[in-house]
Amino acid sequence: MSLSPLIQQLVTSLRCLPGVGPKSAQRMAFHLLERDREAAMELSQALQQAAENVAHCERCHTLSEAKICALCSSSQRDESTLCVLESPMDVMAIEQTSGFSGLYYVLGGHLSPIDGIGPEDLGIDELLARVRSGEVKEMILATNPTVEGEATAHYIAQQLKGTDVKVTRIAHGVPVGGELEYVDGGTLAHALAGRRLL
């Protein structure tokens, strides 16, 4: 049996959510329509509002609807330590360990010559200018422990050779080949604490 067109469209759209297969998408659609239309309308609004208004922080490039995000504008954070990450999800993962009080810089990916992604696409020039301006004493490279993440970290470290900035790499407590956002908080906290000088 085919679902009615609007229900089918909803099921199809729900499948764009990570981790949602055909069965769960259908269950979600029927749940919302049969038991909680108010939640469906709220979710519709929240998606539209966020998709239209959330951009990237001008300073750290994480997701934020404010030009400068709450982390970058906080007076509680240690501006002399900058943690460089691949994605906004990684910021949340590190924040949830409560083991880091510095600031972040989100690259939005990693170097990938094959896909034509170079330093300029990741805001690395802006990052280097900020670090060279002197406020940063230590830069922690916390890109993913993948081949591309390692290469990106080494590229950035290379550019800062000869400066006074202490460049460190997050410890390999995190499983090699894995993705930072899926690592548990304890392992992440451990990896941060065990960071080594590059």
Add this chain to the structure above:
Amino acid sequence: MSLSPLIQQLVTSLRCLPGVGPKSAQRMAFHLLERDREAAMELSQALQQAAENVAHCERCHTLSEAKICALCSSSQRDESTLCVLESPMDVMAIEQTSGFSGLYYVLGGHLSPIDGIGPEDLGIDELLARVRSGEVKEMILATNPTVEGEATAHYIAQQLKGTDVKVTRIAHGVPVGGELEYVDGGTLAHALAGRRLL
């Protein structure tokens, strides 16, 4: 760290989806905003369209934006066999077994005197009138195999005592105490085939 208000609102709204905990809601929100805003807007539209336009079929009471759903208007279905279910999810569950070619009637719940839900709230009068009008030769009671589902099935069967209608109950191949929508297709098909006369 607190997420920015619009992202937090999105995470909160996503948690209304069945089976979505705080971690997955956050992952979904970041995924949509960082990697697929088009999907976010499409899902927003699909939710609004469905929540505003999908109602219940006037004949079988399943979810449908058409006044009469595709199943009820199909000429391919056997009108003489009517399967009575608690919810639209149950219709989909039975349909996916491909083991049933009759029509459906959705009660939208079960009898529950404690919650003040009586026969009139479940459209049972309308169901009985339809069955008594003569087109239905067999009525399969496929309410959930719970105490309330059994009670509802027995109430309906009782009302049709003395008529020519064959009233059957879906076989107890389905786990007692469980919910129909979570039962696998094979078990459901077996349960349908093994239905017995009440």
